[in-house]
Amino acid sequence: MRSLAVASPVPPAAAHRRRLRPSASGREVVSQCLKCEINQDRPMGALRIGHSQGNLPRHGSKNLLTPAAAAISVEQVEVSTYLPKGDMWSVHKFGGTCMGTPQRIQNVADVVLGDSSERKLIIVSAMSKVTDMMYSLVHKAQSRDDSYTEELDKVFEKHMAAAKDLLDGENLARFLSQLHSDISNLRAMLRAIYIAGHATESFSEFVVGHGELWSSQMLSYAVQKSGASCSWMDTREVLVVKPSGPDMVDPDYEESEKRLEKWFSRQPAEIIVATGFIASTAENIPTTLKRDGSDFSAAIIGSLVRARQVTIWTDVDGVFSADPRKVSEAVILSTLSYQEAWEMSYFGANVLHPRTIIPVMKDNIPIVIRNMFNLSAPGTVICKQPANEDADLDACVKSFATIDKLALVNVEGTGMAGVPGTSSAIFSAVKEVGANVIMISQASSEHSICFAVPEKEVAAVSAALHVRFREALAAGRLSKVEVIHDCSILAAVGLRMASTPGVSAILFDALAKANINVRAIAQGCSEYNITVVLKQEDCVRALRAAHSRFFLSKTTLAIGVIGPGLIGATLLNQLRDQVAVLKENMNIDVRVIGITGASTMLLSDTGVDLTRWKEEMQKEAKPADLANFVRHLSEDHVFPNKVLVDCTADTNVASHYYDWLKKGIHVITPNKKANSGPLDRYLKLRTLQRASYTHYFYEATVGAGLPIISTLRGLLETGDKILRIEGIFSGTLSYIFNNFEGTRSFSDVVAEAKEAGYTEPDPRDDLSGTDVARKVIILARESGLRLELSDIPVESLVPEALKSCSSPNEFMQKLPSFDQDWARQRHEAEAAGEVLRYVGVVDVLNGKGRVELQRYKRDHPFAQLSGSDNIIAFTTSRYKEQPLIVRGPGAGAEVTAGGVFCDILRLASYLGAPS
Numbered sequence: 001m002r003s004l005a006v007a008s009p010v011p012p013a014a015a016h017r018r019r020l021r022p023s024a025s026g027r028e029v030v031s032q033c034l035k036c037e038i039n040q041d042r043p044m045g046a047l048r049i050g051h052s053q054g055n056l057p058r059h060g061s062k063n064l065l066t067p068a069a070a071a072i073s074v075e076q077v078e079v080s081t082y083l084p085k086g087d088m089w090s091v092h093k094f095g096g097t098c099m100g101t102p103q104r105i106q107n108v109a110d111v112v113l114g115d116s117s118e119r120k121l122i123i124v125s126a127m128s129k130v131t132d133m134m135y136s137l138v139h140k141a142q143s144r145d146d147s148y149t150e151e152l153d154k155v156f157e158k159h160m161a162a163a164k165d166l167l168d169g170e171n172l173a174r175f176l177s178q179l180h181s182d183i184s185n186l187r188a189m190l191r192a193i194y195i196a197g198h199a200t201e202s203f204s205e206f207v208v209g210h211g212e213l214w215s216s217q218m219l220s221y222a223v224q225k226s227g228a229s230c231s232w233m234d235t236r237e238v239l240v241v242k243p244s245g246p247d248m249v250d251p252d253y254e255e256s257e258k259r260l261e262k263w264f265s266r267q268p269a270e271i272i273v274a275t276g277f278i279a280s281t282a283e284n285i286p287t288t289l290k291r292d293g294s295d296f297s298a299a300i301i302g303s304l305v306r307a308r309q310v311t312i313w314t315d316v317d318g319v320f321s322a323d324p325r326k327v328s329e330a331v332i333l334s335t336l337s338y339q340e341a342w343e344m345s346y347f348g349a350n351v352l353h354p355r356t357i358i359p360v361m362k363d364n365i366p367i368v369i370r371n372m373f374n375l376s377a378p379g380t381v382i383c384k385q386p387a388n389e390d391a392d393l394d395a396c397v398k399s400f401a402t403i404d405k406l407a408l409v410n411v412e413g414t415g416m417a418g419v420p421g422t423s424s425a426i427f428s429a430v431k432e433v434g435a436n437v438i439m440i441s442q443a444s445s446e447h448s449i450c451f452a453v454p455e456k457e458v459a460a461v462s463a464a465l466h467v468r469f470r471e472a473l474a475a476g477r478l479s480k481v482e483v484i485h486d487c488s489i490l491a492a493v494g495l496r497m498a499s500t501p502g503v504s505a506i507l508f509d510a511l512a513k514a515n516i517n518v519r520a521i522a523q524g525c526s527e528y529n530i531t532v533v534l535k536q537e538d539c540v541r542a543l544r545a546a547h548s549r550f551f552l553s554k555t556t557l558a559i560g561v562i563g564p565g566l567i568g569a570t571l572l573n574q575l576r577d578q579v580a581v582l583k584e585n586m587n588i589d590v591r592v593i594g595i596t597g598a599s600t601m602l603l604s605d606t607g608v609d610l611t612r613w614k615e616e617m618q619k620e621a622k623p624a625d626l627a628n629f630v631r632h633l634s635e636d637h638v639f640p641n642k643v644l645v646d647c648t649a650d651t652n653v654a655s656h657y658y659d660w661l662k663k664g665i666h667v668i669t670p671n672k673k674a675n676s677g678p679l680d681r682y683l684k685l686r687t688l689q690r691a692s693y694t695h696y697f698y699e700a701t702v703g704a705g706l707p708i709i710s711t712l713r714g715l716l717e718t719g720d721k722i723l724r725i726e727g728i729f730s731g732t733l734s735y736i737f738n739n740f741e742g743t744r745s746f747s748d749v750v751a752e753a754k755e756a757g758y759t760e761p762d763p764r765d766d767l768s769g770t771d772v773a774r775k776v777i778i779l780a781r782e783s784g785l786r787l788e789l790s791d792i793p794v795e796s797l798v799p800e801a802l803k804s805c806s807s808p809n810e811f812m813q814k815l816p817s818f819d820q821d822w823a824r825q826r827h828e829a830e831a832a833g834e835v836l837r838y839v840g841v842v843d844v845l846n847g848k849g850r851v852e853l854q855r856y857k858r859d860h861p862f863a864q865l866s867g868s869d870n871i872i873a874f875t876t877s878r879y880k881e882q883p884l885i886v887r888g889p890g891a892g893a894e895v896t897a898g899g900v901f902c903d904i905l906r907l908a909s910y911l912g913a914p915s
């Protein structure tokens, strides 16, 4: 910690002897005549000050208003108390909302008293809305609008009411007498402005500064009530500033420090409550610190006393990692470097104005942003970044910000390369039309240069460039001056970011995965920001994608479940039981943000409560509308990665996969319809999948949760050659023939399979062999064969007479009449020492597939199955003598939903989740 800069050589007793008491009129601190003071120029001289009220003083030829609109006389006394500096001081600034009501002012007093620092300097803004009221008074008076008088009355009443609530006894009387006097001075002054129809800058600055005078006096009395030693400071006596541009001032530190020392020598209280916002010029004309003035006051004063810390009290918990209105998952940052705070405020983040940071930055004084209305929030500390802070990649990025309503201008042509002066010519043309260039990017080939300007300025810029480069364009040295409208900037802000390998990769990867196109990129050498230009319509999505990649769990998936039937519902329940574990162990944040059935749908922005999705579905659901459902998933939420899980058996739903993938929505499904549908559609879908960053997984379409598709992929991708795939692919038919024994009837066993959840929604899809044929086609296509479903000869087990049944129920009712036929077939096989098995074959060598009922000897592996077992044998170049066999339950709710869940995690890991 820093040591004391200046210690007091004078014992405290001496200090108190010289201290000025509050004047009879109620001013806690009596103003000194600054002009005389300057003339006398006695560095350590303290002043004894007389005080009279009501007159406007005259200095030289100028009609001046002293800080408190009070005329004063000055006489000298010797210096007795020096201003101590350093760690003993803490500075607090309370904004207008913190001072909004008497109760809040009392809360502020309590916070001040609760700070155990040895010395405290408290800077306050005017009560909320008062500064605006004061500006409006001036505005009305100079526009000769009589109503300024009523407005002045309101200002008076507001402060009187607040004071009556907050104070009592002598303090109240003092405050009210001062308030009366100030208001009557203001009335006179506003009258003068009204008559003149004009207010000079110093007149209006004088008027508006009263809000701070009153709020700070009330606070200082409130603090005094507790018996604490507290003085009130009118910072116009201390803070000296000089104009440094339109609506900007620079502090004069040296002069301010001198004046502060003198002020302190007269009032060496432990707590000083001071006005924010107001100051005076070197000529002692009252002025203000302009926008965000009180923060600036606090920073300057903090620097003058070399404070331990400056705390800015406001109504938010601290500085957010992104605009919380756009990114609901934005987090409060615990620390920020001064430069990061600078960058962020440039991008419009509600941080401190950059100039507020400068005074404290030079002394490395931390600024803490705290919430007055949530004292438990630790806030954000803005300080010098410790050099040894661990270089965690993610920690490099502190926040994201966006700027909308921009246009990119692209100047292109071969005549630019190696020609010095082109960029100067471009930007001087831009300057002539007064446009503000927000970002510039030029690739080193020098054939083009592009820059971003506000959309409203681009027409003028473009016209100016066309005029400036008319000849170059005509001669073809420049090929075009192009404008790209409706752009936004996304900026990532962070110290060391630009110099840490991998940060931009993560950023661009997140954008790519969210399917966002980047139009231009700029990264300064300043290390503090990477700027990308993108289409405005993509901007919020890009912001969320980038933000969630760096700030949320590493991989966030927003899921839409279509078809909460047997598999869909089971999946939702499995997710319910596992999401917390995934978040904790794998950093995967899974949110189901929509569920749609055939008739109703449930939408959520942040995630359905999976413990009660069924009730919600009944209570909150809207009529199902797939287009709206998909729109919700692609637009209405903060999550960058979206996946639709199709748990229907619907061909129509499957026909949308292509469009969804194109929109950047991943697709996961146990529905076989897309992969076994028309070949051209299938190929189109797969081509798109391969060409994009969007994923399509369908492991559960074959063998339910068994690793069939992934095994086949593994073989193919490592260069093995598939010769033949053969197996029992139907859980239903496996179950039926495994259990069709003894005295049991065929129809009973089918009903059992249906009951167990093995069958398709319509069991005829299983018995007809269609379901198996679809699986054969899926594996055949996966192996490279270009077959249509109709190319697969299928032996159907559905009796001809039942094919036309109108419903699955009717079919099930009529099935028993065919039990006799089935019993006969089975007995014939048994007599030969064989069993019936329904198999599918992909004959890759001959480019064919088939599905048929076959008889196998009792010792054949296909005869050894039980339950709903699937068995799939891959014969390949590597597995030629003995096939690679995958066996296990190949249907049923839990295993199928488990297979779909597995695909969801596969997706998460493709998107960057840890393995």
Ligand SMILES: NC(=O)c1ccc[n+]([C@@H]2O[C@H](COP(=O)([O-])OP(=O)(O)OC[C@H]3O[C@@H](n4cnc5c(N)ncnc54)[C@H](O)[C@@H]3O)[C@@H](O)[C@H]2O)c1
Binding pocket: 562, 563, 564, 565, 566, 567, 568, 596, 597, 598, 599, 647, 648, 649, 650, 652, 653, 670, 671, 672, 700, 701, 704, 731, 757, 758, 759, 760, 761, 890, 891, 892, 893, 896
């Ligand atoms: N059951 C299994 O063992 C198993 C195994 C592997 C694959 N599959 C496949 O899983 C899928 C679901 O099977 P299931 O057994 O859960 O069937 P199911 O009939 O129980 O569920 C399907 C659900 O989808 C709904 N639905 C139908 N059309 C819809 C639409 N257009 N929009 C929204 N919802 C719609 C239905 O109302 C129903 O709730 C099927 O494609 C099936 O082939 C099932």
Ligand SMILES: N[C@@H](CCO)C(=O)O
Binding pocket: 700, 701, 702, 703, 704, 729, 730, 731, 732, 733, 758, 759, 760, 766, 771, 890, 891, 892
């Ligand atoms: N009905 C199918 C579900 C698995 O795709 C079966 O029985 O195998």
Ligand code: NA
Binding pocket: 699, 700, 701, 702, 703, 704, 705, 706, 707, 708, 709, 899
């Ligand atoms: Na599978």
